[in-house]
Amino acid sequence: MVRTYEEALEWIHGRLRLGIKPGLKRMEWFMEKLGHPERRIRAIHIAGTNGKGSTVSYLRHILQAAGYSVGTFTSPYVEQFNERISVNGKPIGDKEIVKLVQVIKPLAEELEQTELGAPTEFEVITAMMLYYFGKKNIQDVVLIEAGLGGRLDSTNIIYPILSIITNIGYDHMNILGETLDKIAFEKAGIIKSGVPLITGAEQPEAWTVISEKAASLKAKTYRLGEDFFIVRHVPITDGERFSLETPFSQYPDLKITMFGAHQVQNAALAVMAAEYLRMCYSLLIEKEHIYEGLEKAKWIGRFERISNKPLIIIDGAHNEEGIHSLVDTVRSHYPDKDIHVLFAALADKPLDKMIPPLAEIAETITFTSFDFPRAASAEQLAELCDHPNKATTDDWKGWMKETKKQKRSDALFLITGSLYFIAEVRKFLKK
Incomplete structure (x- = not known):
C-alpha cells in the first residue's frame, strides 16, 4: 500500500521503463473498472505540435474570469509533478496524489496480468486525472491536453464538447511519421463525430488531412485565417496587442503578456473556443472576461x-x-x-x-x-x-x-x- 507522496511518485515514475505504448485498449479497461468517469467530464481536448499549454492557459483564464471552475491536464510539468492535474491553475495536493495512486495502482497491477499488459506512466497519470475529475472533484469545464499525437493517445478515451488542434509541425517523427500529412493524421485522431473543431493548422497538406477527417465526421471546423482572423497585430513592450474578428463578434485591441506572434495565434484559438462555448453551450462569457483572461494568462518557461x-x-x-x-x-x-x-x-x-x-x-x-x-x-x-x-x-x-x-x-x-x-x-x- 502506497502511504506517502514520495512512494506515490516513485511508483508513477517507475513506469517510465515501460516506454510509450500507443493505443486505447488499456485505457478502455481502466475506464470500465472505474465506472467510466470520463463520461461525467465536460471536456475540451487540445492537441497540436506546439502551443497546447499556452492555449490551455488562455482559455482557462477566460473561463475563470467568467466565474467558472476549470480543471486542467497538461504535460510536462516545470516546477512540480502535481501541476499536471490542476484546478483553476492550482496543482492538486500531495495527499490527493496519494489517494489517486491508492485507487489506480491495484488496477494497474491487475491489468498487468491480462493480455493487454502493464500500463505506461502516462496511462496511469491519465487514469488518475479522469478518475479525479470524473468522480472526486467535478469541474464546470476540464481542459485536457493530449500527450503525444492524438489518435492513439491515452487522453483520446474522452468524448469532448469541443476539440482544438493548435498547429502541425515536425516533432516526435519516430512515432507520428516523417511527413506533415502523417503527423496531421495522428493529431486529427482527436476529432469526434459531431464535435466542432477549432484549429490553427496552416500548411495545406496538414489542413487537407484535418478538413477531410472533420468532414467525414460532420464536425464543424473553425480555422484561423479562414473563419476567424487576426488583424492589426503589433508587438508592445510587455507583450503583444492585436484585434480579432470571429463569426460571432469583433475584439479590438486585445492584449497578451506572453511574447510572440505564435502566442497571438494561441490566444486567438482560445477566444474562438470561448465564443463557441458562449454561443452553443450558453456559458456566460462576456467580452470583458475575454479581455481580462487573456491579459492575466501566463505559461511558465515560455519566453x-x-x-x-x-x-x-x-x-x-x-x-x-x-x-x-x-x-x-x-x-x-x-x-x-x-x-x-x-x-x-x-x-x-x-x-x-x-x-x-x-x-x-x-x-x-x-x-x-x-x-x-x-x-x-x-x-x-x-x-x-x-x-x-x-x-x-x-x-x-x-x-x-x-x-x-x-x-x-x-x-x-x-x-x-x-x-x-x-x-x-x-x-x-x-x-
Whole structure:
C-alpha cells in the first residue's frame, strides 16, 4: 500500500521503463473498472505540435474570469509533478496524489496480468486525472491536453464538447511519421463525430488531412485565417496587442503578456473556443472576461523573463517550430540586443535544424548538457554549429552564476532548448 507522496511518485515514475505504448485498449479497461468517469467530464481536448499549454492557459483564464471552475491536464510539468492535474491553475495536493495512486495502482497491477499488459506512466497519470475529475472533484469545464499525437493517445478515451488542434509541425517523427500529412493524421485522431473543431493548422497538406477527417465526421471546423482572423497585430513592450474578428463578434485591441506572434495565434484559438462555448453551450462569457483572461494568462518557461538586470529569458523551444517562433520573437522585441545563447536539448530532436536559426541571432552560443537519460552532450551539439563564437560547458550552473554578474544593458542572455532543461534552470534561478 502506497502511504506517502514520495512512494506515490516513485511508483508513477517507475513506469517510465515501460516506454510509450500507443493505443486505447488499456485505457478502455481502466475506464470500465472505474465506472467510466470520463463520461461525467465536460471536456475540451487540445492537441497540436506546439502551443497546447499556452492555449490551455488562455482559455482557462477566460473561463475563470467568467466565474467558472476549470480543471486542467497538461504535460510536462516545470516546477512540480502535481501541476499536471490542476484546478483553476492550482496543482492538486500531495495527499490527493496519494489517494489517486491508492485507487489506480491495484488496477494497474491487475491489468498487468491480462493480455493487454502493464500500463505506461502516462496511462496511469491519465487514469488518475479522469478518475479525479470524473468522480472526486467535478469541474464546470476540464481542459485536457493530449500527450503525444492524438489518435492513439491515452487522453483520446474522452468524448469532448469541443476539440482544438493548435498547429502541425515536425516533432516526435519516430512515432507520428516523417511527413506533415502523417503527423496531421495522428493529431486529427482527436476529432469526434459531431464535435466542432477549432484549429490553427496552416500548411495545406496538414489542413487537407484535418478538413477531410472533420468532414467525414460532420464536425464543424473553425480555422484561423479562414473563419476567424487576426488583424492589426503589433508587438508592445510587455507583450503583444492585436484585434480579432470571429463569426460571432469583433475584439479590438486585445492584449497578451506572453511574447510572440505564435502566442497571438494561441490566444486567438482560445477566444474562438470561448465564443463557441458562449454561443452553443450558453456559458456566460462576456467580452470583458475575454479581455481580462487573456491579459492575466501566463505559461511558465515560455519566453519568460527571469531577470531584468541582466536581462535573462528562458524558453522551452524543444523542436524546430518552437525554435523558429523563439527567433522571430527575439527579433521583433529585442532587435538591438546582443544575444548570448545557452542551449541544451534531447538527442532525439532534429538538432541540425534547431541550432542554425539560434546561431544566426547569437553573438555567442554556448552548448551544455543536463542530467536526463536522452540529453545530448555539449560536444554533440557544438559539432552541429559553425558559429565563430561557440563554446561548450559541462557546468551550466557556473555559466548562470557568471551571467548574473553581468551589468551590460545591451545584452540578452537566452537560455533555451528542452523543457526538462528549462525546468532545471528555472528551479536553480529561483533558489
